Amino acid sequence: MGYIKGMDRSQLMLPTSLEDWVSEDNPIRIMDAFVDLLDMKELGFESDKPAVTGRPGYDPRMLRKLYLYGYFFSIRSSRRLMRECGRNMELVFLLNGLRPDFRTIADFRKEHSKAIRNAFVEFTRFCAFLELYDPAETIAIDGSKFRAVNANKKMYNPEILTKKCQRIEGKLERYLQELQQSDEEEAAEASSDPRPMQEKIETLKARKEQYESWKEELVQSGETQKLTTDPQARMMHTTKDGYHCCYNVQTAVSAESKLVVDYQVTNHINDQGILHDFSEQIKETVQTPVLRTIADKGYDCQEEVLRCLLDGTLADVGFKDEEKEHLITISYQEETITEQKRKSRKKEDIQACLHAGVLPVCYEASNLQIEIHPQGEIGAFVRGEDKSYVTCPMGKRLNKTRNKNEGMVYACRPACRQCSNRCTASPNYRQVYFGPNTSCVAARMYGEEKAVQVPPEGFVPNNSFFRKNEIEAVVLLRMAHDPQKQRERLCISEHPFGTVKWHMGAHYVLCKGIEKTTAELGLSFLAYNFKRMLNSRSFEEIMEALREYGSSFFEKRA
Numbered sequence: 001m002g003y004i005k006g007m008d009r010s011q012l013m014l015p016t017s018l019e020d021w022v023s024e025d026n027p028i029r030i031m032d033a034f035v036d037l038l039d040m041k042e043l044g045f046e047s048d049k050p051a052v053t054g055r056p057g058y059d060p061r062m063l064r065k066l067y068l069y070g071y072f073f074s075i076r077s078s079r080r081l082m083r084e085c086g087r088n089m090e091l092v093f094l095l096n097g098l099r100p101d102f103r104t105i106a107d108f109r110k111e112h113s114k115a116i117r118n119a120f121v122e123f124t125r126f127c128a129f130l131e132l133y134d135p136a137e138t139i140a141i142d143g144s145k146f147r148a149v150n151a152n153k154k155m156y157n158p159e160i161l162t163k164k165c166q167r168i169e170g171k172l173e174r175y176l177q178e179l180q181q182s183d184e185e186e187a188a189e190a191s192s193d194p195r196p197m198q199e200k201i202e203t204l205k206a207r208k209e210q211y212e213s214w215k216e217e218l219v220q221s222g223e224t225q226k227l228t229t230d231p232q233a234r235m236m237h238t239t240k241d242g243y244h245c246c247y248n249v250q251t252a253v254s255a256e257s258k259l260v261v262d263y264q265v266t267n268h269i270n271d272q273g274i275l276h277d278f279s280e281q282i283k284e285t286v287q288t289p290v291l292r293t294i295a296d297k298g299y300d301c302q303e304e305v306l307r308c309l310l311d312g313t314l315a316d317v318g319f320k321d322e323e324k325e326h327l328i329t330i331s332y333q334e335e336t337i338t339e340q341k342r343k344s345r346k347k348e349d350i351q352a353c354l355h356a357g358v359l360p361v362c363y364e365a366s367n368l369q370i371e372i373h374p375q376g377e378i379g380a381f382v383r384g385e386d387k388s389y390v391t392c393p394m395g396k397r398l399n400k401t402r403n404k405n406e407g408m409v410y411a412c413r414p415a416c417r418q419c420s421n422r423c424t425a426s427p428n429y430r431q432v433y434f435g436p437n438t439s440c441v442a443a444r445m446y447g448e449e450k451a452v453q454v455p456p457e458g459f460v461p462n463n464s465f466f467r468k469n470e471i472e473a474v475v476l477l478r479m480a481h482d483p484q485k486q487r488e489r490l491c492i493s494e495h496p497f498g499t500v501k502w503h504m505g506a507h508y509v510l511c512k513g514i515e516k517t518t519a520e521l522g523l524s525f526l527a528y529n530f531k532r533m534l535n536s537r538s539f540e541e542i543m544e545a546l547r548e549y550g551s552s553f554f555e556k557r558a
Contacts, residue, residue: 018092018093018096018097019093021089021090021092021093022089022090022093025539026090027072027530027534027539028069028090028093028094029543030530030534030539030542030543030546031065031068031069031072031094031530032065032094033543033546034123034126034546035061035064035065035068036061037546037549037550038061038064038119038122040060040061040064040115043115043118043119043122044112044114044115044118045060045061045064045112045115046060046112058098058100058104058108060108060112060115062095062096062098062100063100063104063105063108064119065094065095066081066085066091066094066095066100066105067081067105067108067109067116067523068523068526068527068530069090069091069094070084071504071506071523071524071526071527072527072530072531074503074504074505074506076505076506076510076520076523076524077510078102078103078105078106078109079102081102081105082099082100082101082102082105085098085099085100086099109511109516109519109520109523110511110516110519112519113515113516113518113519114515114519116519116522116523117518117519117522119522119526120263120522120523120525120526121262121285123526123529123530124259124261124262124285124286124529125285125286125287126545126546126549127257127259127529127533128286129545129548129549130533130537130541130542130545130549132254132257132259132532132533132536132537133254133256133257133259133261134256135286135287135288135291136288136290136292137254137255137256137292138255138292138293138294138316139252139253139254139255139261139282139291139292139293139294140252140253140255140293140294140295140488140489140492140493141250141251141252141253141275141278141279141293141294141295141299141493142250142251142253142295142296142489142493142494142497143248143249143250143251143271143274143298144248144249144251144497144501145236145238145244145246145247145248145249146246146247146249146501146506146507146508146509146517146521147244147245147246147507147508147509148227148230148233148245148246148247148508148509148512148517149229149230149233149508149509149510149511149512150227150228150229150230150233150245151229151245152235152243152244152245154227154228154229154245155225155226155227155235155245156211156214156225156226156227156228157218157224157225157226157235158215158218158219158224161211161212161214161215161218161226162215164211165208165211165212165215168204168207168208168211169208171204172201172204172205172208175197175200175201175204176201178197179197179198179201182197214226227245229512230245230512230513232267232512232513232514233245233246233247233267233512234246234247234248234267234268234269235269236248236269237269247265247266247267247509247514247517248265248266248267248268248269248270248271248274249263249264249265249266249521250263250264250265250266250271250274250278251263251493251496251497251525252278252282252293253492253493253495253496254492255294255488255492257532257536258492258495258496258532259529259532259533260496260525260528260529261282261285261286262278262281262282262285262286263521263522263525264278264281264518265514265517265518265521266514267514270298271295271296271298271299272298272299272301272304273301273304274299275293275295275299275301275304275305275308275315275317276304276307276308276311276313279291279293279308279311279313279315280311280313283312283313289312289345289346289347290312290313290314290345290350290362291312291313291314292313292314292316292366293308293313293314293315293316294316294317294485294486294488294489294492295315295316295317295318295489296317296318296486296489296490297317297318297319297320298318299315299317299318300317300318300319300320301317302326302328302417302427303427305317305326305328305479306328306330306427306477309328309350309354309363309368309477310347310350310351310354311347311350312345312347312350312362314362314363314366314368316366316367316479316482316485318486319481321414321417323417323418323481324480324481325478325479325480325481326417326477326478326479326481327417327418327419327420327476327477327478328427328476328477328479329422329425329426329427329474329475329476329477330354330355330427330474330475330477331355331425331471331474331475332355332356332357332372332471332472332473332474332475333352333355333356334356335352335355335356337352337353337356337358341353342358342359342360342361343360343361344360345362350362354370354475354477355475356475357370357371357372357475358370367479367480367481367482368477368478368479369477369478369479369480370475370476370477370478371475371476371478372473372474372475372476373421373422373446373447373448373473373474373475373476374446374472374473375444375445375446375471375472375473376421376444376445376446376447376448376449376451377445377450377451377454378442378443378444378445378451378454378455378461379392379393379394379423379442379443379444379445379451379452379453379454379455380393380440380441380442380443380451380453380454380455380456380459381393381398381410381432381434381440381441381442381443381453382439382440382453383410383434383438383439383440387400387408387434388400389410390410390432390434391453392412392415392419392423392430392432392443392453393421393423393443393445393451393452393453393454394419394421394423394449394451394452394453395452395453396412396415396419397412397415398410398411398412398415398430398432399411399412401431404433406435406436407433407434407435407436407438408433408434409431409432409433409434410431410432410434411429411430411431411432412429413429415429416429416430417429420447420449420476420478421445421446421447421448421449421451422445422446422447422474422476423443423444423445423446424443424446425446425471425474430443440455440456440459442455442459442461446473446474446476447476496525496528499528500521500524500525500528504524504527504528506521506524509521
């Protein structure tokens with residue numbers, strides 16, 4: 001029985017067009033159509049400027065299509081992309097037969113960092129146009145560490161630099177002794193050439209000077225780490241692999257479609273202090289004035305949560321401590337809140353509602369509650385007999401934190417975080433000063449609960465007590481803990497990281513610096529979103545949406 005035979009390689013064929021090489025419903029046609037509708041100049045893409053005698057540069061659309069195709073199929077290396085241009089029929093179709101050099105491919109990614117980021121944002125907005133996600137839905141925020149182009153041995157901190165300088169001093173002392181011993185030898189036959197030893201000494205001295213200069217540089221800059229290969233990366237602790245030089249990459253993921261709505265590359269060693277700025281970036285990307293987010297307990301910071309609330313972001317953050325709710329205090333400002341202002345989505349109107357003790361409409365149907373606490377009775381802080389602790393008006397124990405002049409300061413942050421009957425109008429935790437002969441300090445309470453401890457009969461507060469407590473009421477914001485949402489967040493936010501890192505092979509970056517790394521990861525997240533879109537919508541729906549989006553896009557520009 002014979003075999004199926006192919007055509008004769010020497011057989012002549014009629015000429016065919018590139019269109020015949022790719023099927024009508026091939027996904028690369030969607031890539032081609034999406035990049036073609038972009039305004040490359042507006043996004044920041046510029047063609048190469050050749051020399052007077054040189055040939056014209058490549059169209060940035062072609063290189064943009066090349067990178068989108070490469071990251072879609074987990075090809076990130078510029079040399080591999082160059083090889084694929086000559087043997088991959090889909091790329092031949094996509095690039096119209098062009099075969100750019102690997103340096104041209106690599107330079108395009110390095111020189112158009114902001115433009116690549118802008119293209120990611122444009123695709124995110126197209127996904128909203130395609131109704132793959134709704135800007136009003138809850139967005140999960142999470143961070144993950146991506147390896148940087150910097151070996152662990154190329155990371156230095158003051159402790160490491162000091163130890164290295166001490167080792168060099170020990171080696172120098174030993175080499176100098178050997179050199180002196182060699183010079184004292186009388187016999188010329190037994191003497192050795194001192195030049196190799198002298199070269200080692202000079203090398204060690206130069207290395208010590210370099211380490212000393214790095215230590216001085218860290219002191220002047222206030223930084224704690226010095227990385228020589230990629231100075232903007234930082235040594236960070238990863239859950240699985242221990243400590244490595246990494247970037248902390250933040251993502252905002254749609255709860256319904258698992259699309260990466262936005263991302264941010266930082267060198268923060270943890271997630272503290274990122275939530276507010278990243279939320280503002282997300283709102284700009286999805287073009288919405290208000291936002292609802294879920295984040296894990298690594299972002300737990302009352303100051304950050306309050307900043308988000310005042311600027312239109314309802315951040316549901318996991319709790320570090322075993323608490324049932326977050327209690328945040330803000331100043332009360334009496335104002336008449338109209339229904340129109342309560343429904344407004346502007347920052348200034350949201351802030352006015354919160355300071356007036358009125359819950360804005362955009363924060364309704366959530367775990368946020370708001371209360372007005374007027375001034376109540378006077379409570380008392382009573383110091384124990386051994387002066388090591390103080391009992392607050394609500395019966396909580398405050399421990400000694402430091403000495404101040406002749407007296408002592410007492411405080412307990414956890415107790416203040418969980419107290420709803422505040423003894424101060426400040427949003428911070430209370431610090432109480434006791435003089436050397438003081439046994440009781442009065443405090444004005446805010447709330448309806450009765451104080452456990454009150455000043456003894458006949459006690460007269462000092463004059464400053466009446467001057468400092470002029471605020472008549474405070475606003476208390478209550479945010480209840482929702483474990484179910486935190487479990488949902490885990491399923492939402494971890495999926496893109498796992499796919500991009502291990503399925504698409506981007507668990508480490510190829511570029512150096514935050515700006516270039518932002519562009520590289522923008523390509524990875526764009527390819528991930530592209531796959532999610534293809535799995536969610538049919539080829540015909542996407543092409544029709546591209547035509548509609550393109551027409552509306554050009555109308556806006558006109």
